[in-house]
Amino acid sequence: MHQDPEQLFTYIRSISELSEESVEALGGVISPVEFRKGDYLLKEGEICAAIFFITKGYCRSVQYSDGSEINMDFYFENDFASNIRSLSQRTASGYAIQACEALRAIRIDRDKLLEAYKRSPQIEAFGRKLLEMMMARQEEHAGLFKLLDAAERYRWLQQHQPEMIRREPLTQLASYLGVSRETLSRIRAKK
Amino acid sequence: MHQDPEQLFTYIRSISELSEESVEALGGVISPVEFRKGDYLLKEGEICAAIFFITKGYCRSVQYSDGSEINMDFYFENDFASNIRSLSQRTASGYAIQACEALRAIRIDRDKLLEAYKRSPQIEAFGRKLLEMMMARQEEHAGLFKLLDAAERYRWLQQHQPEMIRREPLTQLASYLGVSRETLSRIRAKK
DNA sequence: GCCATTTTGTGATCTTTATCACAGGTACAA
DNA sequence: TTGTACCTGTGATAAAGATCACAAAATGGC
Incomplete structure (x- = not known):
């Protein structure tokens, strides 16, 4: 069973x-x-x-x-x-x-x-x-792009979806966050 | 009544x-x-x-x-x-x-x-x-920012929500589209 | 372990968009 | 009509992020 x-x-x-x-x-x-x-x-x-x-x-x-x-x-x-x-x-x-x-x-x-x-x-x-x-999940999500810039979105993810950052390679995360992988790499590099 | x-x-x-x-x-x-x-x-x-x-x-x-x-x-x-x-x-x-x-x-x-x-x-x-x-409304919406740039979002709005463009002043639309009012004004200007 | 493949980091340059500044327009009230 | 407030257009400059190019690191078979 x-x-x-x-x-x-x-x-x-x-x-x-x-x-x-x-x-x-x-x-x-x-x-x-x-x-x-x-x-x-x-x-x-x-x-x-x-x-x-x-x-x-x-x-x-x-x-x-x-x-x-x-x-x-x-x-x-x-x-x-x-x-x-x-x-x-x-x-x-x-x-x-x-x-x-x-x-x-x-x-x-x-x-x-x-x-x-x-x-x-x-x-x-x-x-x-x-x-x-x-719906709630998406409603929360929807605002991210209007309210936050790339670095802030990444930090939001760190706080709200750490699972995602742990398990997902950078390239995939970048596409999810709506930035190029290079930009996300640089965001990660500094602090 | x-x-x-x-x-x-x-x-x-x-x-x-x-x-x-x-x-x-x-x-x-x-x-x-x-x-x-x-x-x-x-x-x-x-x-x-x-x-x-x-x-x-x-x-x-x-x-x-x-x-x-x-x-x-x-x-x-x-x-x-x-x-x-x-x-x-x-x-x-x-x-x-x-x-x-x-x-x-x-x-x-x-x-x-x-x-x-x-x-x-x-x-x-x-x-x-x-x-x-x-939910469907929001699901449709959610992708816009990841998939389209400023000018494309405006055109999307023209096609899918013409009501909004007709009734809402530029400044308000700009905030909705996630761009500055100057940028939206310039998008409008060309073509 | 070793090689091939994928993933990530980093510099240089280009594009898009924001920001600042200001000038016309438009609407509306006194 | 004459302000006054608000909205829109446009130039100049700055900043954020994309793109291109390549090097370094990690990963996965064998």
């Missing part, structure tokens, strides 16, 4: 109520999945049909723009990765989600989740909570 | 199901409100307790950062304005929401909405849909 679903249930219990019946109902919605480094959880242009709860390893959302690739976000253990826009509006995704290392995750199927909402108010509440959390 | 609530119901019907009972239930959740130019729908540091559906006029979310103010977003007729992060986590808002002109809106009370969720699955579905829409 796979232990990863239990990690998801534990996590959900930490943010909302979850009875045994709801766990039962969620069982039909989720499935453990594995990816190798470089594999895609979601490809650019696909319609996103699931939310992934990362249990081991990490991945990135990445957008390809005239030749070069730009990292939009990173998702680590206990994060939820998805393209909510594509998921809810059933439109093609503008970016891909790709494993940066060997990755284990719990796949939460969109259609089955919508079904489960009808059967369990607790699952419904979790779904809303999930959206709120993803 | 105030006609603005009907504008909200019409809007909700355009994105999800809404029975007469649900309209009834929503009645207890919402209230029409008015603001004068410059009034605050939400002040910096307050805990956000409502979502505002704009029926007439427009407002902005604005963050104050060492002396100067920076426009985070603008909300026009049929937009929903709120700080979801503050609303759901009951934390102090990092920004204010302020009327740019005389404003009419429907105030959707957070606590009453949470109550209504329990009574009506349709309202619950609307709540989720609402979050999804706000």
Whole structure:
């Protein structure tokens, strides 16, 4: 028996109520999945049909723009990765989600989740909570570029996402912070 | 009788199901409100307790950062304005929401909405849909600064939010686009 | 360990954008 | 109409960051 679903249930219990019946109902919605480094959880242009709860390893959302690739976000253990826009509006995704290392995750199927909402108010509440959390994360993020310069953004990351700095090579971080790798290297050099 | 609530119901019907009972239930959740130019729908540091559906006029979310103010977003007729992060986590808002002109809106009370969720699955579905829409809006937005330079962001705005360019003075737009007003003026000048 | 490959550091130069300064414009009130 | 306040345009200069080029360091197979 796979232990990863239990990690998801534990996590959900930490943010909302979850009875045994709801766990039962969620069982039909989720499935453990594995990816190798470089594999895609979601490809650019696909319609996103699931939310992934990362249990081991990490991945990135990445957008390809005239030749070069730009990292939009990173998702680590206990994060939820998805393209909510594509998921809810059933439109093609503008970016891909790709494993940066060997990755284990719990796949939460969109259609089955919508079904489960009808059967369990607790699952419904979790779904809303999930959206709120993803929204909050992005709302926090959104302001960074307008408010801070390159060095300040890096310092913000040090304080708020040290995990990212520890695990991600400089070149990838630079693309995430919206600066060239040379500039980030120089920011790091001084103090 | 105030006609603005009907504008909200019409809007909700355009994105999800809404029975007469649900309209009834929503009645207890919402209230029409008015603001004068410059009034605050939400002040910096307050805990956000409502979502505002704009029926007439427009407002902005604005963050104050060492002396100067920076426009985070603008909300026009049929937009929903709120700080979801503050609303759901009951934390102090990092920004204010302020009327740019005389404003009419429907105030959707957070606590009453949470109550209504329990009574009506349709309202619950609307709540989720609402979050999804706000999320999608922000997800689209978030990439702009990483992907585009100043001139490209302005052109993006021309295509996707012409309303904003028509109604908002250059100085305000510049702060929204994350450039100085001089730079935006020069972008406008050429072509 | 050793080589090939990838990643990071650093200087020189170029581009974009900010900042400063000031001049026209526009709106609105007395 | 005549201010007064605010908004916009434009030049000059400064600063931040990109780009190019290459060297040093780290990493991963074998």
